[in-house]
């Protein structure tokens with residue numbers, strides 16, 4: 001008898017055209033492993049509160065962040081394992097790991113595209129999600145008949161956005177108005193040498 005499992009869907013191609021390619025896959029990281037990574041990272045003293053000037057006022061960025069050089073020899077667990085998984089799953093090499101911690105439903109990231117000036121042209125961005133499922137909005141930048149994609153990013157999932165999607169789409173994680181636990185995203189990128 002053939003068993004179809006909900007948990008072995010494989011990659012879902014959400015977009016694949018001249019404006020770029022977006023692929024979402026669940027269970028790239030197993031549930032127990034994702035939970036262990038989350039618990040460890042939440043307790044790690046790596047998180048920073050960044051400030052940003054907005055409307056002439058300096059405000060806290062509404063989430064905590066951290067960053068690691070992926071080529072470092074002393075990459076701490078679980079980032080070393082996560083990097084290997086991201087590389088294997090995408091067949092891309094990355095040299096940068098950005099971390100975002102959304103402590104609860106009030107934390108967010110505003111609609112934006114990742115800064116292409118920092119990235120090696122043509123190299124994608126991979127996001128691994130841990131913890132609470134959060135909704136991501138993806139919106140095309142064009143004013144006429146803009147495309148809208150709402151995605152629930154589950155723990156253990158990987159979202160791959162091609163470089164050129166950052167030219168044509170913005171993405172963001174909006175605040176929610178119902179109680180939510182913490183979520184961490186690991187963002188793998190290939191940055192230009194400084």
Ligand SMILES: O=C(O)CCC(=O)C(=O)O
Pocket residue numbers: 098100109114127136153171172173184185187
């Ligand atoms: O948390 C996420 O999944 C998205 C984070 C993001 O867009 C970024 O770090 O640039």
Ligand SMILES: [Fe+2]
Pocket residue numbers: 112113114171
């Ligand atoms: Fe982003």
